[in-house]
């Protein structure tokens with residue numbers, strides 16, 4: 186018969202042996218070799234996975250397609266689109282690494298490759314390299330604290346104008362309310378703001394839009410700036426997706442786009458040349474910085490570089506902000522309790538319509554800051570950006586060859602329960618009060634080398650527009666609209682956002698759902 190104490194000693198020894206062996210195994214075992222390929226969307230010869238995404242593409246719902254892929258296959262997925270493989274990444278640590286490296290990953294100019302005849306040097310599309318670096322330095326210098334202060338003053342002026350327009354229209358209406366597509370008004374307002382802030386040019390596109398709307402005609406050439414910008418961004422997207430041989434059939438051949446090209450050349454010449462020739466004075470604005478000369482007295486940017494950078498600012502800096510603001514209105518419409526708290530804050534800091542708003546006051550609107558941040562998390566206007574591997578790389582446990590394209594999927598990160606909690610689908614500005622480094626998971630302005638240089642201006646401009654409009658007017662959602670976002674240069678509501686606007690009647694604004 187076996188003595189019980191002896192059994193106990195043996196069991197303990199065996200247990201210790203197992204623990205030590207496990208620890209040794211973990212410490213000494215070779216590093217797990219990364220597997221070759223992450224989960225991959227099933228592809229067929231020639232067509233790849235075209236039939237899986239064609240439905241989404243046709244509805245312009247590619248952002249929703251990418252979210253579905255993550256839901257089915259995890260945070261890193263290989264998907265083919267238009268005959269190319271993209272590694273779609275929805276992990277904040279991997280995203281930071283991709284966006285911050287100047288050796289392992291770079292932006293390629295694939296967005297521009299088919300559109301070099303239209304423009305070649307816009308900062309937002311240029312490959313990471315020496316030309317980009319020189320342009321970025323100039324633009325960053327020009328978008329310093331003075332730029333943001335100037336944007337504040339300009340935004341107040343434009344908002345005074347916009348509020349006057351709404352006031353007059355409401356007074357002239359029989360029902361004391363008007364129906365507007367708020368995105369249209371925001372789009373023209375942000376266009377005027379960016380032109381005046383960056384180049385000290387008064388475009389009056391908002392006024393021209395209103396005149397054109399009333400008379401149903403385009404009032405003058407300047408009024409068509411927006412439509413030319415729309416055409417240019419559309420051409421960029423179409424030319425990216427359609428091979429050059431087919432450009433003629435979609436109206437995008439060089440001869441067919443000559444008018445758009447000429448329009449922008451004339452427009453930019455009209456304000457750059459007088460400044461160059463000393464006919465108009467220096468304004469201390471971004472244009473002055475873009476017109477900086479080197480030690481030999483030559484302009485740092487060539488004529489075409491200057492024209493393209495001017496256009497780049499217009500393209501990058503106006504629809505983005507207009508769509509972000511439209512999304513705030515959308516979010517407020519669906520979340521009346523958030524709106525109510527926001528109005529309390531606005532009323533606390535600005536007791537009357539005539540109360541003055543100073544630059545330093547904007548930072549006091551803490552709840553507004555959270556509402557804006559939550560809107561940008563919920564609906565990131567730029568939902569993804571691409572980078573190309575410059576060497577063989579290892580990422581998230583997988584190996585990739587040089588030349589692999591990575592899509593950093595901001596929307597995927599922003600919609601991930603892992604990083605934002607189980608209530609990720611809810612619109613909750615208070616989530617930014619919770620413990621944790623929210624900035625590490627928040628990418629609406631990208632990160633790293635190409636982080637949006639206009640971010641501070643965009644945030645300040647948006648806050649002023651919201652404070653001023655919400656203080657004076659009530660907004661009511663028109664039912665039956667399509668609230669799904671479509672892709673393009675920016676993620677946007679397909680048909681804008683129709684709202685009823687009336688004067689705010691008491692201390693509270695009402696944005697009601699239906």
Ligand code: HEM
Pocket residue numbers: 292308309310311321324379497498501502503505506509566567570571629630631632634635636637638639640642643
């Ligand atoms: C809510 C508004 C805005 C959003 C969401 C936004 C978003 C972005 C994002 C995500 C990028 C990075 C692209 C990349 O990583 O490849 C970017 C770049 C850029 N943005 Fe913005 N932006 C906004 C407003 C503005 C404004 C107001 C300006 C100009 C005043 C501006 C000028 C630029 C420029 C020039 C770049 C290119 C930077 C580079 O490649 O080095 N953006 N923006």
